[in-house]
Amino acid sequence: MNILFVADPLATFKIYKDTTFAMMRELQRRGHAVAACEPQHMQWQSGQPVSALVRRITLTGDASDWYHVEHQGREALRDFDAVLMRKDPPFDSEFFYATHLLEQAEREGARVFNSPRALRDHPEKLALMEFAQYAPPTLVTRSPEAIRHFHTEQQDIILKPLDGMGGTGIFRVGPDGMNLGAIIETLNQGGATSVMVQRYLPEIAAGDKRLLLIGGQVAPFVLARIPQGGEVRGNLAAGGKGVAQPLTDADRRVAEAIAPTLAERGLLLVGLDMIGNRVTEINVTSPTCFQEIHDQTGFDVPAMFVDALEAALA
Template sequence: MSAPAQRLLFVADPLPGFKIHKDSTFAMLRECQRRGHALAVCTAADLHWRSGAAVQARVQFVELTGHATDWYRVCASADTALRDFDAVLMRTDPPFDSEYFYATHLLQQAEREGARVFNRPQALREHPEKLALLEFAEFAPPTLVTRSAAAIRAFHAEQQDIILKPLDGMGGMGIFRVGPDGLNLGAIIETLNRHGQCTMMVQRFLPEIAQGDKRVLLIGGAAVPFCLARIPQGGEVRGNLAAGGKGVAQPLSERDWAIARAIGPKLAARGLLLVGLDVIGDCVTEINVTSPTCFQEITDQTGCDVAALFVDALERALG
Protein backbone atom coordinates (compact mmCIF):
# COMPACT_ATOMS: atom_id res chain seq x y z
CA MET A 1 0.00 0.00 0.00
CA SER A 2 1.43 3.39 -0.95
CA ALA A 3 1.83 6.09 1.68
CA PRO A 4 -0.66 8.98 1.65
CA ALA A 5 0.48 12.09 -0.18
CA GLN A 6 2.44 14.44 2.07
CA ARG A 7 3.40 18.11 1.89
CA LEU A 8 7.20 18.23 2.09
CA LEU A 9 9.46 21.26 2.52
CA PHE A 10 13.13 21.01 1.54
CA VAL A 11 15.40 23.61 3.13
CA ALA A 12 18.25 23.52 0.63
CA ASP A 13 20.71 25.55 -1.34
CA PRO A 14 19.24 27.56 -4.24
CA LEU A 15 17.82 25.26 -6.94
CA PRO A 16 19.47 27.06 -9.90
CA GLY A 17 22.86 25.91 -8.59
CA PHE A 18 21.96 22.19 -8.48
CA LYS A 19 23.94 19.76 -10.64
CA ILE A 20 21.02 17.43 -11.09
CA HIS A 21 23.04 14.57 -12.60
CA LYS A 22 24.67 13.97 -9.22
CA ASP A 23 22.77 15.95 -6.57
CA SER A 24 21.31 13.80 -3.78
CA THR A 25 18.66 16.36 -2.81
CA PHE A 26 17.46 16.32 -6.41
CA ALA A 27 17.22 12.53 -6.22
CA MET A 28 15.09 12.88 -3.09
CA LEU A 29 12.84 15.46 -4.75
CA ARG A 30 12.37 13.27 -7.83
CA GLU A 31 11.46 10.20 -5.79
CA CYS A 32 9.08 12.18 -3.58
CA GLN A 33 7.28 13.59 -6.62
CA ARG A 34 7.11 10.13 -8.21
CA ARG A 35 5.20 8.97 -5.14
CA GLY A 36 2.74 11.85 -5.35
CA HIS A 37 4.07 14.02 -2.54
CA ALA A 38 3.74 17.80 -2.90
CA LEU A 39 7.08 19.63 -2.98
CA ALA A 40 8.10 22.99 -1.59
CA VAL A 41 11.57 24.48 -1.29
CA CYS A 42 13.28 27.34 0.48
CA THR A 43 16.76 28.31 1.60
CA ALA A 44 17.87 28.79 5.19
CA ALA A 45 17.88 32.53 4.49
CA ASP A 46 14.12 32.32 3.83
CA LEU A 47 13.36 31.22 7.41
CA HIS A 48 11.90 33.88 9.70
CA TRP A 49 10.21 34.13 13.08
CA ARG A 50 8.18 37.10 14.26
CA SER A 51 7.20 37.51 17.90
CA GLY A 52 3.81 35.99 18.62
CA ALA A 53 3.81 34.02 15.37
CA ALA A 54 4.99 30.62 14.19
CA VAL A 55 8.30 30.09 12.43
CA GLN A 56 7.69 30.61 8.73
CA ALA A 57 9.56 30.59 5.46
CA ARG A 58 9.05 32.20 2.10
CA VAL A 59 8.64 28.97 0.14
CA GLN A 60 8.28 28.05 -3.50
CA PHE A 61 5.91 25.23 -4.39
CA VAL A 62 7.56 23.39 -7.26
CA GLU A 63 7.10 20.59 -9.75
CA LEU A 64 9.91 18.74 -11.52
CA THR A 65 9.63 18.77 -15.29
CA GLY A 66 11.79 15.76 -16.13
CA HIS A 67 13.97 17.91 -18.41
CA ALA A 68 17.74 18.24 -18.11
CA THR A 69 17.44 22.03 -18.31
CA ASP A 70 14.57 24.04 -16.87
CA TRP A 71 14.20 21.00 -14.63
CA TYR A 72 11.67 22.55 -12.26
CA ARG A 73 8.81 25.00 -12.41
CA VAL A 74 7.58 27.25 -9.62
CA CYS A 75 3.83 26.89 -9.21
CA ALA A 76 3.36 29.39 -6.37
CA SER A 77 5.20 31.25 -3.62
CA ALA A 78 3.92 32.06 -0.15
CA ASP A 79 4.94 32.71 3.44
CA THR A 80 4.04 29.44 5.14
CA ALA A 81 4.42 28.15 8.69
CA LEU A 82 6.78 25.17 8.83
CA ARG A 83 4.30 23.29 11.02
CA ASP A 84 1.88 23.29 8.06
CA PHE A 85 4.10 20.79 6.24
CA ASP A 86 4.10 17.08 7.00
CA ALA A 87 7.89 17.07 7.00
CA VAL A 88 10.73 19.58 6.78
CA LEU A 89 14.00 18.22 5.37
CA MET A 90 17.12 20.19 6.25
CA ARG A 91 19.46 19.76 3.28
CA THR A 92 21.57 22.91 3.37
CA ASP A 93 25.20 22.13 2.56
CA PRO A 94 28.02 22.84 5.03
CA PRO A 95 29.92 24.72 6.29
CA PHE A 96 28.27 24.61 9.70
CA ASP A 97 28.79 28.31 10.39
CA SER A 98 26.93 30.71 12.68
CA GLU A 99 24.11 31.13 10.14
CA TYR A 100 23.62 27.36 9.96
CA PHE A 101 23.62 27.29 13.76
CA TYR A 102 20.91 29.97 13.91
CA ALA A 103 18.87 28.07 11.32
CA THR A 104 18.86 25.01 13.57
CA HIS A 105 17.39 27.14 16.37
CA LEU A 106 14.60 28.37 14.11
CA LEU A 107 13.93 24.81 13.01
CA GLN A 108 13.88 23.62 16.62
CA GLN A 109 11.30 26.27 17.46
CA ALA A 110 9.26 25.03 14.51
CA GLU A 111 9.50 21.54 16.05
CA ARG A 112 8.04 22.91 19.29
CA GLU A 113 5.16 24.24 17.22
CA GLY A 114 4.53 20.80 15.71
CA ALA A 115 6.84 20.56 12.69
CA ARG A 116 8.62 17.27 11.91
CA VAL A 117 12.21 18.10 10.93
CA PHE A 118 14.75 15.65 9.45
CA ASN A 119 17.56 15.53 10.49
CA ARG A 120 16.49 16.89 13.86
CA PRO A 121 17.94 20.35 14.55
CA GLN A 122 19.21 19.48 18.03
CA ALA A 123 20.96 16.40 16.66
CA LEU A 124 22.58 18.49 13.91
CA ARG A 125 24.03 20.81 16.54
CA GLU A 126 25.17 18.00 18.84
CA HIS A 127 26.99 16.03 16.12
CA PRO A 128 29.52 18.33 14.48
CA GLU A 129 30.79 16.29 11.58
CA LYS A 130 34.37 15.82 12.71
CA LEU A 131 34.00 15.92 16.50
CA ALA A 132 31.15 13.38 16.50
CA LEU A 133 33.67 10.76 15.47
CA LEU A 134 35.36 10.72 18.88
CA GLU A 135 32.30 9.26 20.58
CA PHE A 136 33.06 6.11 18.60
CA ALA A 137 36.81 6.10 19.18
CA GLU A 138 37.01 2.31 18.87
CA PHE A 139 36.38 2.73 15.14
CA ALA A 140 38.54 5.83 14.63
CA PRO A 141 42.24 6.20 13.81
CA PRO A 142 44.40 7.94 16.43
CA THR A 143 42.89 11.43 16.50
CA LEU A 144 43.60 14.69 18.28
CA VAL A 145 41.40 17.80 18.45
CA THR A 146 43.24 20.83 19.80
CA ARG A 147 44.31 24.46 19.46
CA SER A 148 47.76 23.72 20.79
CA ALA A 149 50.62 23.79 18.28
CA ALA A 150 52.82 21.96 20.79
CA ALA A 151 50.28 19.17 21.13
CA ILE A 152 50.11 18.84 17.34
CA ARG A 153 53.90 18.60 17.12
CA ALA A 154 53.93 15.94 19.83
CA PHE A 155 51.20 13.99 18.00
CA HIS A 156 53.27 14.13 14.82
CA ALA A 157 56.37 12.92 16.64
CA GLU A 158 54.35 9.97 17.92
CA GLN A 159 52.45 9.07 14.73
CA GLN A 160 55.04 10.23 12.15
CA ASP A 161 52.60 10.49 9.23
CA ILE A 162 49.54 12.65 9.86
CA ILE A 163 46.58 14.44 8.29
CA LEU A 164 45.61 17.92 9.51
CA LYS A 165 42.25 19.56 8.77
CA PRO A 166 40.01 22.39 9.95
CA LEU A 167 36.86 21.47 11.85
CA ASP A 168 34.64 23.49 9.52
CA GLY A 169 35.98 22.22 6.20
CA MET A 170 33.96 20.40 3.54
CA GLY A 171 34.73 18.67 0.26
CA GLY A 172 38.35 18.09 1.25
CA MET A 173 39.01 21.80 1.77
CA GLY A 174 42.04 22.62 3.91
CA ILE A 175 43.32 19.05 4.32
CA PHE A 176 47.11 18.61 4.58
CA ARG A 177 49.39 15.60 4.96
CA VAL A 178 52.73 15.80 6.79
CA GLY A 179 55.09 12.84 6.61
CA PRO A 180 57.92 11.70 8.91
CA ASP A 181 60.22 14.51 7.77
CA GLY A 182 57.82 17.10 9.24
CA LEU A 183 58.18 19.25 6.11
CA ASN A 184 56.05 22.42 6.36
CA LEU A 185 54.40 21.30 9.61
CA GLY A 186 54.93 24.71 11.18
CA ALA A 187 53.48 26.60 8.23
CA ILE A 188 50.47 24.28 8.05
CA ILE A 189 49.78 24.68 11.77
CA GLU A 190 49.97 28.46 11.39
CA THR A 191 47.59 28.36 8.42
CA LEU A 192 44.94 26.18 10.08
CA ASN A 193 45.49 27.09 13.72
CA ARG A 194 45.91 30.86 13.28
CA HIS A 195 48.21 31.18 16.28
CA GLY A 196 45.92 29.31 18.65
CA GLN A 197 42.66 30.92 17.52
CA CYS A 198 41.20 27.93 15.66
CA THR A 199 40.65 24.37 16.86
CA MET A 200 41.73 21.73 14.37
CA MET A 201 41.76 17.96 13.96
CA VAL A 202 44.84 15.81 13.46
CA GLN A 203 44.70 12.12 12.55
CA ARG A 204 47.17 9.39 11.73
CA PHE A 205 47.51 9.06 7.97
CA LEU A 206 45.83 5.91 6.68
CA PRO A 207 47.58 4.48 3.59
CA GLU A 208 44.37 2.62 2.74
CA ILE A 209 43.18 5.92 1.27
CA ALA A 210 44.71 4.61 -1.97
CA GLN A 211 41.76 2.19 -2.15
CA GLY A 212 39.31 5.00 -1.48
CA ASP A 213 37.57 7.10 1.16
CA LYS A 214 34.30 5.16 1.39
CA ARG A 215 31.00 6.93 1.94
CA VAL A 216 28.77 4.54 3.86
CA LEU A 217 25.18 5.78 4.06
CA LEU A 218 22.96 5.04 7.05
CA ILE A 219 19.21 5.52 6.53
CA GLY A 220 16.95 5.11 9.54
CA GLY A 221 19.88 3.50 11.35
CA ALA A 222 20.47 0.83 8.68
CA ALA A 223 23.27 0.76 6.14
CA VAL A 224 22.72 1.03 2.40
CA PRO A 225 24.35 -2.19 1.10
CA PHE A 226 26.67 -0.33 -1.28
CA CYS A 227 29.12 2.47 -0.54
CA LEU A 228 30.96 4.89 -2.81
CA ALA A 229 34.75 4.59 -2.62
CA ARG A 230 36.14 8.01 -3.54
CA ILE A 231 39.62 7.28 -4.84
CA PRO A 232 42.31 10.01 -4.93
CA GLN A 233 43.68 10.88 -8.34
CA GLY A 234 46.96 12.31 -9.59
CA GLY A 235 49.01 12.21 -6.40
CA GLU A 236 46.27 13.69 -4.21
CA VAL A 237 45.73 12.47 -0.64
CA ARG A 238 42.07 13.56 -0.74
CA GLY A 239 39.44 11.26 -2.16
CA ASN A 240 36.61 13.81 -2.00
CA LEU A 241 34.71 14.10 -5.28
CA ALA A 242 34.92 17.89 -4.93
CA ALA A 243 38.73 17.51 -4.87
CA GLY A 244 38.81 15.39 -8.03
CA GLY A 245 38.39 11.94 -6.52
CA LYS A 246 36.94 9.12 -8.64
CA GLY A 247 33.79 7.54 -7.24
CA VAL A 248 33.57 3.75 -7.47
CA ALA A 249 30.53 2.01 -5.94
CA GLN A 250 31.16 -1.28 -4.18
CA PRO A 251 29.46 -3.63 -1.70
CA LEU A 252 30.05 -2.97 1.98
CA SER A 253 32.82 -5.03 3.56
CA GLU A 254 32.27 -7.05 6.73
CA ARG A 255 34.04 -4.29 8.66
CA ASP A 256 31.75 -1.67 7.09
CA TRP A 257 28.72 -3.67 8.19
CA ALA A 258 30.09 -4.01 11.72
CA ILE A 259 30.68 -0.27 11.96
CA ALA A 260 27.20 0.49 10.61
CA ARG A 261 25.52 -1.90 13.05
CA ALA A 262 27.34 -0.31 15.99
CA ILE A 263 26.83 3.34 15.06
CA GLY A 264 23.64 3.45 12.99
CA PRO A 265 20.95 2.64 15.58
CA LYS A 266 22.45 5.03 18.14
CA LEU A 267 22.41 7.96 15.74
CA ALA A 268 18.95 7.13 14.40
CA ALA A 269 17.56 7.14 17.95
CA ARG A 270 18.78 10.73 18.29
CA GLY A 271 16.81 11.92 15.28
CA LEU A 272 19.41 11.48 12.54
CA LEU A 273 17.45 9.87 9.72
CA LEU A 274 20.34 10.14 7.24
CA VAL A 275 24.03 9.86 8.10
CA GLY A 276 27.11 9.49 5.92
CA LEU A 277 30.12 7.73 7.43
CA ASP A 278 33.53 8.31 5.87
CA VAL A 279 35.52 5.08 6.17
CA ILE A 280 39.15 4.58 5.16
CA GLY A 281 40.34 0.99 5.51
CA ASP A 282 38.93 -0.20 8.83
CA CYS A 283 38.53 3.28 10.35
CA VAL A 284 35.79 5.89 10.45
CA THR A 285 37.30 9.32 9.83
CA GLU A 286 34.17 11.54 9.84
CA ILE A 287 30.45 11.31 10.57
CA ASN A 288 28.45 13.51 8.19
CA VAL A 289 24.96 14.60 9.26
CA THR A 290 24.19 17.90 7.52
CA SER A 291 23.52 16.86 3.92
CA PRO A 292 25.10 13.48 3.12
CA THR A 293 25.49 12.79 -0.59
CA CYS A 294 26.44 10.06 -3.11
CA PHE A 295 22.87 8.82 -3.74
CA GLN A 296 23.01 9.06 -7.51
CA GLU A 297 26.53 7.70 -7.94
CA ILE A 298 25.65 4.56 -5.98
CA THR A 299 22.33 4.13 -7.80
CA ASP A 300 23.81 4.68 -11.26
CA GLN A 301 26.59 2.12 -10.71
CA THR A 302 24.73 -0.60 -8.78
CA GLY A 303 21.01 -0.21 -9.43
CA CYS A 304 20.41 0.13 -5.68
CA ASP A 305 17.84 2.95 -5.50
CA VAL A 306 19.15 4.96 -2.56
CA ALA A 307 16.55 7.72 -2.92
CA ALA A 308 13.77 5.13 -2.71
CA LEU A 309 15.32 3.69 0.46
CA PHE A 310 15.45 7.18 1.93
CA VAL A 311 11.86 8.06 1.10
CA ASP A 312 10.74 4.68 2.44
CA ALA A 313 12.37 5.58 5.76
CA LEU A 314 10.89 9.08 5.71
CA GLU A 315 7.40 7.72 5.11
CA ARG A 316 7.83 5.23 7.95
CA ALA A 317 8.96 8.03 10.27
CA LEU A 318 5.88 10.05 9.38
CA GLY A 319 3.63 7.06 10.02
Protein backbone atom coordinates in the same frame (compact mmCIF):
# COMPACT_ATOMS: atom_id res chain seq x y z
CA MET B 1 2.31 14.59 1.87
CA ASN B 2 3.77 18.09 1.62
CA ILE B 3 7.55 18.12 2.04
CA LEU B 4 9.64 21.26 2.50
CA PHE B 5 13.36 21.27 1.71
CA VAL B 6 15.55 23.87 3.41
CA ALA B 7 18.48 23.88 1.04
CA ASP B 8 20.90 25.85 -1.06
CA PRO B 9 19.49 27.86 -4.00
CA LEU B 10 17.76 25.61 -6.52
CA ALA B 11 19.64 27.33 -9.35
CA THR B 12 22.92 25.97 -7.97
CA PHE B 13 21.86 22.29 -8.07
CA LYS B 14 23.90 19.99 -10.31
CA ILE B 15 20.98 17.67 -10.83
CA TYR B 16 22.99 14.88 -12.48
CA LYS B 17 24.57 14.17 -9.09
CA ASP B 18 22.63 16.15 -6.48
CA THR B 19 21.24 14.03 -3.65
CA THR B 20 18.60 16.57 -2.63
CA PHE B 21 17.31 16.57 -6.21
CA ALA B 22 17.18 12.75 -6.13
CA MET B 23 15.10 12.92 -2.94
CA MET B 24 12.72 15.43 -4.55
CA ARG B 25 12.34 13.30 -7.66
CA GLU B 26 11.47 10.16 -5.69
CA LEU B 27 9.01 12.05 -3.49
CA GLN B 28 7.25 13.51 -6.54
CA ARG B 29 7.22 10.07 -8.22
CA ARG B 30 5.26 8.78 -5.22
CA GLY B 31 2.75 11.61 -5.43
CA HIS B 32 4.10 13.82 -2.64
CA ALA B 33 4.24 17.60 -3.07
CA VAL B 34 7.65 19.29 -2.96
CA ALA B 35 8.55 22.79 -1.80
CA ALA B 36 11.84 24.55 -1.17
CA CYS B 37 13.32 27.50 0.67
CA GLU B 38 16.75 28.67 1.77
CA PRO B 39 17.77 29.19 5.41
CA GLN B 40 17.81 32.95 4.84
CA HIS B 41 14.11 32.77 3.93
CA MET B 42 13.10 31.57 7.41
CA GLN B 43 11.90 34.00 10.05
CA TRP B 44 10.42 33.95 13.52
CA GLN B 45 8.34 36.89 14.66
CA SER B 46 7.09 37.10 18.23
CA GLY B 47 3.62 35.69 18.60
CA GLN B 48 3.80 33.90 15.25
CA PRO B 49 5.01 30.48 14.12
CA VAL B 50 8.34 30.07 12.37
CA SER B 51 7.72 30.63 8.68
CA ALA B 52 9.60 30.80 5.40
CA LEU B 53 9.24 32.29 1.97
CA VAL B 54 8.49 29.02 0.18
CA ARG B 55 8.39 27.99 -3.44
CA ARG B 56 6.15 25.04 -4.22
CA ILE B 57 7.69 23.34 -7.23
CA THR B 58 7.09 20.62 -9.79
CA LEU B 59 10.03 18.77 -11.30
CA THR B 60 9.81 18.90 -15.08
CA GLY B 61 12.13 16.09 -16.17
CA ASP B 62 14.01 18.59 -18.34
CA ALA B 63 17.68 18.77 -17.35
CA SER B 64 18.06 22.30 -18.68
CA ASP B 65 15.00 23.68 -16.85
CA TRP B 66 14.41 21.12 -14.12
CA TYR B 67 11.73 22.73 -11.95
CA HIS B 68 8.67 24.91 -12.32
CA VAL B 69 7.44 27.19 -9.53
CA GLU B 70 3.73 26.57 -8.99
CA HIS B 71 3.30 28.99 -6.10
CA GLN B 72 5.44 31.26 -3.95
CA GLY B 73 4.52 32.72 -0.58
CA ARG B 74 5.21 32.76 3.14
CA GLU B 75 4.09 29.62 4.97
CA ALA B 76 4.48 28.22 8.47
CA LEU B 77 6.88 25.30 8.68
CA ARG B 78 4.47 23.43 10.94
CA ASP B 79 1.99 23.24 8.05
CA PHE B 80 4.23 20.81 6.16
CA ASP B 81 4.24 17.08 6.83
CA ALA B 82 8.03 17.10 6.98
CA VAL B 83 10.85 19.62 6.77
CA LEU B 84 14.15 18.29 5.41
CA MET B 85 17.21 20.33 6.39
CA ARG B 86 19.59 19.91 3.44
CA LYS B 87 21.76 23.03 3.61
CA ASP B 88 25.34 22.20 2.71
CA PRO B 89 28.16 23.04 5.13
CA PRO B 90 29.95 25.04 6.36
CA PHE B 91 28.40 24.75 9.79
CA ASP B 92 28.77 28.45 10.51
CA SER B 93 26.86 30.83 12.77
CA GLU B 94 23.98 31.16 10.31
CA PHE B 95 23.62 27.39 10.07
CA PHE B 96 23.61 27.27 13.88
CA TYR B 97 20.88 29.93 14.08
CA ALA B 98 18.86 28.09 11.44
CA THR B 99 18.81 25.00 13.66
CA HIS B 100 17.33 27.11 16.46
CA LEU B 101 14.53 28.31 14.18
CA LEU B 102 13.92 24.75 13.06
CA GLU B 103 13.83 23.56 16.66
CA GLN B 104 11.23 26.20 17.46
CA ALA B 105 9.24 24.97 14.47
CA GLU B 106 9.44 21.49 16.01
CA ARG B 107 7.95 22.84 19.24
CA GLU B 108 5.11 24.21 17.12
CA GLY B 109 4.49 20.78 15.61
CA ALA B 110 6.82 20.53 12.62
CA ARG B 111 8.63 17.25 11.88
CA VAL B 112 12.23 18.12 10.97
CA PHE B 113 14.86 15.74 9.56
CA ASN B 114 17.64 15.59 10.50
CA SER B 115 16.75 16.75 14.00
CA PRO B 116 17.98 20.33 14.53
CA ARG B 117 19.29 19.50 17.98
CA ALA B 118 21.10 16.45 16.62
CA LEU B 119 22.65 18.61 13.88
CA ARG B 120 24.05 20.92 16.56
CA ASP B 121 25.19 18.06 18.76
CA HIS B 122 27.03 16.20 15.98
CA PRO B 123 29.47 18.54 14.25
CA GLU B 124 30.78 16.47 11.40
CA LYS B 125 34.43 16.17 12.37
CA LEU B 126 33.97 16.03 16.15
CA ALA B 127 31.11 13.52 16.17
CA LEU B 128 33.41 10.59 15.50
CA MET B 129 35.20 11.16 18.83
CA GLU B 130 32.24 9.53 20.60
CA PHE B 131 33.06 6.37 18.67
CA ALA B 132 36.83 6.57 19.10
CA GLN B 133 37.20 2.80 19.16
CA TYR B 134 36.34 2.78 15.44
CA ALA B 135 38.44 5.83 14.50
CA PRO B 136 42.17 6.31 13.85
CA PRO B 137 44.19 8.08 16.56
CA THR B 138 42.74 11.59 16.51
CA LEU B 139 43.51 14.90 18.20
CA VAL B 140 41.41 18.08 18.28
CA THR B 141 43.27 21.08 19.62
CA ARG B 142 44.27 24.72 19.24
CA SER B 143 47.76 24.00 20.57
CA PRO B 144 50.65 23.94 18.07
CA GLU B 145 52.72 22.12 20.67
CA ALA B 146 50.11 19.38 21.01
CA ILE B 147 50.02 18.97 17.23
CA ARG B 148 53.80 18.66 17.08
CA HIS B 149 53.75 16.07 19.87
CA PHE B 150 51.02 14.11 18.07
CA HIS B 151 53.14 14.16 14.90
CA THR B 152 56.14 12.86 16.83
CA GLU B 153 54.01 9.98 18.11
CA GLN B 154 52.23 9.11 14.86
CA GLN B 155 54.89 10.19 12.31
CA ASP B 156 52.48 10.44 9.37
CA ILE B 157 49.43 12.64 9.92
CA ILE B 158 46.50 14.40 8.28
CA LEU B 159 45.47 17.88 9.44
CA LYS B 160 42.11 19.48 8.60
CA PRO B 161 39.85 22.33 9.73
CA LEU B 162 36.78 21.42 11.73
CA ASP B 163 34.47 23.40 9.46
CA GLY B 164 35.77 22.23 6.08
CA MET B 165 33.89 20.31 3.41
CA GLY B 166 34.75 18.67 0.12
CA GLY B 167 38.35 18.10 1.14
CA THR B 168 39.22 21.78 1.53
CA GLY B 169 42.10 22.63 3.81
CA ILE B 170 43.35 19.05 4.23
CA PHE B 171 47.11 18.54 4.55
CA ARG B 172 49.36 15.51 4.97
CA VAL B 173 52.67 15.71 6.86
CA GLY B 174 55.01 12.74 6.70
CA PRO B 175 57.77 11.59 9.06
CA ASP B 176 60.13 14.36 7.94
CA GLY B 177 57.74 17.01 9.31
CA MET B 178 58.10 19.05 6.12
CA ASN B 179 56.02 22.26 6.30
CA LEU B 180 54.33 21.26 9.56
CA GLY B 181 54.93 24.71 11.07
CA ALA B 182 53.47 26.53 8.07
CA ILE B 183 50.46 24.20 7.97
CA ILE B 184 49.79 24.71 11.66
CA GLU B 185 49.94 28.47 11.16
CA THR B 186 47.54 28.26 8.21
CA LEU B 187 44.94 26.11 9.98
CA ASN B 188 45.44 27.21 13.58
CA GLN B 189 45.51 30.99 12.91
CA GLY B 190 47.63 31.82 15.91
CA GLY B 191 45.67 29.67 18.32
CA ALA B 192 42.28 31.08 17.29
CA THR B 193 41.03 27.99 15.45
CA SER B 194 40.79 24.35 16.45
CA VAL B 195 42.36 21.75 14.19
CA MET B 196 41.66 18.04 13.78
CA VAL B 197 44.71 15.84 13.38
CA GLN B 198 44.55 12.14 12.54
CA ARG B 199 47.04 9.41 11.83
CA TYR B 200 47.43 8.99 8.07
CA LEU B 201 45.78 5.81 6.82
CA PRO B 202 47.53 4.34 3.75
CA GLU B 203 44.32 2.49 2.91
CA ILE B 204 43.17 5.81 1.39
CA ALA B 205 44.73 4.52 -1.83
CA ALA B 206 41.74 2.15 -2.08
CA GLY B 207 39.31 4.98 -1.42
CA ASP B 208 37.59 7.09 1.21
CA LYS B 209 34.34 5.14 1.53
CA ARG B 210 30.98 6.82 2.04
CA LEU B 211 28.54 4.56 3.85
CA LEU B 212 24.92 5.68 4.07
CA LEU B 213 22.95 5.08 7.27
CA ILE B 214 19.25 5.57 6.54
CA GLY B 215 16.66 5.18 9.27
CA GLY B 216 19.17 3.22 11.34
CA GLN B 217 19.88 0.79 8.47
CA VAL B 218 23.03 0.55 6.36
CA ALA B 219 22.73 0.84 2.57
CA PRO B 220 24.19 -2.27 0.88
CA PHE B 221 26.57 -0.29 -1.35
CA VAL B 222 29.20 2.35 -0.59
CA LEU B 223 30.91 4.93 -2.74
CA ALA B 224 34.70 4.65 -2.56
CA ARG B 225 36.16 8.04 -3.45
CA ILE B 226 39.61 7.23 -4.78
CA PRO B 227 42.37 9.88 -4.87
CA GLN B 228 43.78 10.66 -8.29
CA GLY B 229 47.31 11.56 -9.25
CA GLY B 230 49.38 12.71 -6.30
CA GLU B 231 46.40 13.68 -4.16
CA VAL B 232 45.82 12.39 -0.64
CA ARG B 233 42.17 13.49 -0.77
CA GLY B 234 39.52 11.23 -2.18
CA ASN B 235 36.71 13.80 -2.03
CA LEU B 236 34.82 14.09 -5.30
CA ALA B 237 35.05 17.88 -5.04
CA ALA B 238 38.84 17.51 -4.88
CA GLY B 239 39.03 15.38 -8.01
CA GLY B 240 38.53 11.93 -6.48
CA LYS B 241 36.99 9.17 -8.57
CA GLY B 242 33.78 7.70 -7.17
CA VAL B 243 33.52 3.93 -7.47
CA ALA B 244 30.48 2.16 -6.00
CA GLN B 245 31.24 -1.07 -4.17
CA PRO B 246 29.29 -3.64 -2.16
CA LEU B 247 29.33 -3.12 1.58
CA THR B 248 31.89 -5.44 3.17
CA ASP B 249 31.18 -7.49 6.26
CA ALA B 250 33.82 -5.53 8.19
CA ASP B 251 32.30 -2.19 7.22
CA ARG B 252 28.82 -3.46 8.07
CA ARG B 253 29.89 -4.45 11.58
CA VAL B 254 31.21 -0.96 12.28
CA ALA B 255 28.23 0.79 10.69
CA GLU B 256 25.68 -1.37 12.49
CA ALA B 257 27.40 -0.65 15.80
CA ILE B 258 27.01 3.10 15.26
CA ALA B 259 23.76 3.43 13.29
CA PRO B 260 21.16 2.70 16.02
CA THR B 261 22.62 5.30 18.38
CA LEU B 262 22.51 8.01 15.74
CA ALA B 263 19.02 7.06 14.54
CA GLU B 264 17.65 7.26 18.08
CA ARG B 265 18.87 10.86 18.23
CA GLY B 266 16.81 11.90 15.22
CA LEU B 267 19.45 11.47 12.52
CA LEU B 268 17.44 9.90 9.70
CA LEU B 269 20.33 10.16 7.24
CA VAL B 270 24.04 9.90 8.07
CA GLY B 271 27.08 9.72 5.81
CA LEU B 272 29.69 7.59 7.54
CA ASP B 273 33.16 8.02 6.05
CA MET B 274 35.62 5.17 6.42
CA ILE B 275 39.18 4.58 5.27
CA GLY B 276 40.10 0.93 5.59
CA ASN B 277 38.21 -0.21 8.67
CA ARG B 278 38.40 3.16 10.45
CA VAL B 279 35.74 5.86 10.69
CA THR B 280 37.17 9.26 9.79
CA GLU B 281 34.04 11.48 9.75
CA ILE B 282 30.33 11.30 10.58
CA ASN B 283 28.43 13.59 8.19
CA VAL B 284 24.95 14.68 9.23
CA THR B 285 24.20 18.04 7.59
CA SER B 286 23.55 17.03 3.98
CA PRO B 287 25.07 13.63 3.17
CA THR B 288 25.40 12.88 -0.53
CA CYS B 289 26.31 10.10 -3.01
CA PHE B 290 22.76 8.80 -3.64
CA GLN B 291 22.94 9.20 -7.40
CA GLU B 292 26.47 7.89 -7.85
CA ILE B 293 25.59 4.65 -6.04
CA HIS B 294 22.28 4.30 -7.89
CA ASP B 295 23.81 4.98 -11.31
CA GLN B 296 26.62 2.45 -10.85
CA THR B 297 24.81 -0.37 -9.02
CA GLY B 298 21.12 0.04 -9.73
CA PHE B 299 20.37 0.09 -6.00
CA ASP B 300 17.70 2.76 -5.45
CA VAL B 301 19.09 4.82 -2.57
CA PRO B 302 16.46 7.60 -2.95
CA ALA B 303 13.72 4.98 -2.59
CA MET B 304 15.37 3.61 0.57
CA PHE B 305 15.48 7.13 1.97
CA VAL B 306 11.85 7.95 1.16
CA ASP B 307 10.78 4.59 2.60
CA ALA B 308 12.50 5.59 5.86
CA LEU B 309 10.96 9.07 5.78
CA GLU B 310 7.46 7.71 5.21
CA ALA B 311 7.94 5.21 8.02
CA ALA B 312 9.12 7.98 10.37
CA LEU B 313 6.02 10.04 9.55
CA ALA B 314 3.54 7.15 9.80
